[in-house]
Each structure stands twice: as C-alpha cells, then as structure tokens.
Amino acid sequence: MQSMRLEYFACFVINMINLNEIKNFFTGFIEILYPKICEGCKSLSSNILCNNCKDNIIYTPSYGCSICGRVVTSFKCDDCLNNQIYYKKCKTIVKYKDIIVTLVHMFKYNKREDIGDYIIKEMIDRFPYENVKFDYISNVPMHSIRHLLRNFDHSRYLAKGISKQKNIPYKTFIKKTKYIKSQTKFSHEDRFNNILNSFRLITKDNLKGKNILIIDDVITTGATLNEYAKILSKTQANIYLLVYADARK
Numbered sequence: 691m692q693s694m695r696l697e698y699f700a701c702f703v704i705n706m707i708n709l710n711e712i713k714n715f716f717t718g719f720i721e722i723l724y725p726k727i728c729e730g731c732k733s734l735s736s737n738i739l740c741n742n743c744k745d746n747i748i749y750t751p752s753y754g755c756s757i758c759g760r761v762v763t764s765f766k767c768d769d770c771l772n773n774q775i776y777y778k779k780c781k782t783i784v785k786y787k788d789i790i791v792t793l794v795h796m797f798k799y800n801k802r803e804d805i806g807d808y809i810i811k812e813m814i815d816r817f818p819y820e821n822v823k824f825d826y827i828s829n830v831p832m833h834s835i836r837h838l839l840r841n842f843d844h845s846r847y848l849a850k851g852i853s854k855q856k857n858i859p860y861k862t863f864i865k866k867t868k869y870i871k872s873q874t875k876f877s878h879e880d881r882f883n884n885i886l887n888s889f890r891l892i893t894k895d896n897l898k899g900k901n902i903l904i905i906d907d908v909i910t911t912g913a914t915l916n917e918y919a920k921i922l923s924k925t926q927a928n929i930y931l932l933v934y935a936d937a938r939k
C-alpha cells in the first residue's frame with residue numbers, strides 16, 4: 691500500500707514538471723557557461739554576426755556584367771566577351787572578404803551547420819532571381835574521395851536548404867569523375883586546364899528548356915562552374931548560378 695502511494699506521488703511529480711522548462715533551464719545554463727558570440731569580433735551576440743560586423747559586409751552591387759555578374763561598368767566583361775560561357779547568368783551575394791572568408795571556412799571545414807543556415811538565409815533574403823521559375827536546384831558535385839575525406843558536402847548543404855525554403859526540387863545531374871587537388875594555389879590558366887573533363891552527365895531526364903539553379907559557396911575564377919555548366923548544357927537546360935561569395939578580382 692505504501693509503495694502504491696509512492697508510485698502515485700512519483701507520477702504526480704513527473705506530470706507536474708514541464709519537460710520544456712527543464713530543457714530551457716539547461717539551455718540557459720549552457721549559455722551562461724558558453725555564451726553565444728559574434729564570429730566576427732567575438733563580442734556577445736545572439737546571432738552569428740553582431741550588428742557592427744554585419745554593417746561591414748560588402749554586398750554585391752546590382753550592376754555588373756550581364757552574364758557572369760562580375761563588377762564592371764560595361765554590359766559584358768572581357769571574360770564573357772572572349773570566352774564561351776555555358777550558363778545564362780551568375781549572381782553573387784557578398785564579396786569574399788574579411789569576416790566572410792572566416793565564415794565560409796568555418797562552415798566548410800568545421801562543418802558548422804549553423805553558419806550554413808545563416809548563409810542560406812542570406813541567399814534567400816537577397817534572392818536575385820524572383821522572376822525566374824526554376825524546375826530544379828542542384829550544386830557542383832564533390833568527388834567521392836574528397837567527400838569521404840571531408841565527410842561533409844557544403845555546397846549540397848546550401849543547395850538542399852535553398853531547395854527546401856523555395857520549394858524547388860533538388861536533383862543531381864552530374865558526377866565528378868576526376869579528383870583534383872585544391873585549386874587555390876594554381877594560376878588562372880592552370881585552373882582552366884585542371885578542371886577540363888572532370889565532370890560526367892549522369893541524368894537520363896529530358897531537361898530541354900528546364901530552368902536549373904546551381905548553388906555554390908564561393909566563385910574564384912568561374913572555371914569550375916563554367917566547366918560544370920558546359921556538361922549540363924548538353925541537355926539544353928537553362929542554367930543559372932547563385933553563389934554566396936564572390937572572390938573574383
């Protein structure tokens with residue numbers, strides 16, 4: 691009889707305790723121990739970046755080359771005039787500079803999904819293609835070896851996040867078949883030669899006339915994105931690029 695009463699009492703106590711309150715208590719406790727800080731200046735901030743650091747971000751101006759979006763005052767930049775470009779348009783959100791370099795690195799190499807979510811929100815808030823009806827969203831694929839080494843496909847993370855928010859299906863059309871070491875140390879010309887024949891079309895879908903949006907984190911020369919677009923353009927799809935950070939000169 692005594693144990694029955696104890697059991698009833700225990701159930702009563704458990705029902706009285708709101709699990710959310712316990713969760714809130716521990717979250718608050720963790721925040722006291724490890725307060726959230728701005729990733730730019732390390733001051734206390736409830737967001738990834740404090741307002742001060744946000745004010746220092748350089749957003750890409752709306753003018754620029756009508757194809758690749760590079761900041762020039764002419765209608766087309768020299769690159770687009772002298773080379774074959776396989777995509778219709780490329781738009782970027784911010785300049786790859788200062789805090790943006792840090793953010794992209796932390797997202798990419800430290801797998802910081804919260805920073806990925808911040809980048810996705812920025813790309814959605816400043817979405818430059820409101821007049822285009824997209825059929826699919828995709829990203830430049832990572833080679834399977836690199837994926838295995840890194841265990842995180844950052845551009846797929848961004849593409850899938852934007853696909854979900856914009857309600858546009860995510861699909862993979864191309865496979866990376868050539869393993870290329872990091873491109874950062876190569877010259878402009880070497881990058882072009884390096885990336886040649888590194889992608890293979892794997893889709894059997896009829897993509898003729900479909901509008902496809904390709905997402906990436908950084909554009910450095912545009913060589914990889916143009917080579918990717920060259921292979922995908924064999925399907926006669928219209929290819930648009932949306933890249934978070936612009937590292938082009």
Ligand SMILES: [Zn+2]
Pocket residue numbers: 728729730731732733739740741742743744
């Ligand atoms: Zn800050």
Ligand SMILES: [Zn+2]
Pocket residue numbers: 755756757758759760766767768769770771
């Ligand atoms: Zn251009």
